[in-house]
Amino acid sequence: MPNDSSILKFKVNEIFKSVQGESSYAGLACAFVRLSGCNLRCAYCDTVYAYKYGRYLTAGEIISKVDALDPHIIELTGGEPLMQKGAPQLVDLLVEYLNNKKKGRRADAIEPRLLIETSGSISIKGLNDQAVIIMDVKTPSSGSSGMMIFDNFNHLKSVDEIKFVIGDRADYEYCKNIIFEYSLAEKCGVLFSAVYGKIRPEKIIKWMLQDGVKARFQLQMHKYIWPADKKGV
Ligand code: SF4
Secondary structure (H helix, E strand, O other): OOHHHOEEEEEEEEEEOOOOEOOOOOOEEEEEEOOOOOOOOOOOOOOOOOOOOEEEHHHHHHHHHHHOOOOOOOEEEOOOOHHHHHHHHHHHHHHEEEEEEHHOOOOOOOOEEEEEOOOOOOOOOOOOOOOOEEEEEHHHHHHHHHHOHHHHHHHHOOOEEEEEEEEHHHHHHHHHHHHHHHHHHHOOOOEEOOOOOOOOOHHHHHHHHHHHHEEEEHHHHHHHHHOOOOOOO
């Protein structure tokens, strides 16, 4: 392992600026670092293009490209961003970059944050606790729910968020049971959304209200703004 982790290399699919779309940070300007590769194959995946394609950049090069976008919020995503060797060191470097940005910012400015969008199928244990985990826990209709590492729930912080993308009633029941079994609503934020084009959002909202589920409903914002398969947004 080199001493200087900024020379570690990562396969990067794309780096771009858009608005964050699927968390309580939705609507805020965000620099996305999409790493290549995923260990899952979800039925509704909209980033199939990130499975293989990308080019190798050092962590230092990634940070230079991110810096050119001048973000307050950075999201490390994929694919599955924690799959690549050295991902925890990249997280440390991005947190350090944002901490440096905090110096001298206006008191009312958006607080710089690193978000990590992960499926929960790779351990988050030991990751830099200044990063916010957005864990997209896979439901049965995704075909990937069997890959979940449930021990990850033991490493969540109160600022982290669990996201469930629901495609049918069975998914909804699965989420409800998991929230109850692992007391997720007491641990962190819980978000529900609908698989785009598969289920009407009002159905999920109706079930949530009937059952008093402690979750926040949201839509996959990007799907309503841009064409569902548009890249780089
Ligand atoms: S985890 Fe995300 S990138 Fe991987 S297959 Fe599922 S939806 Fe696609």
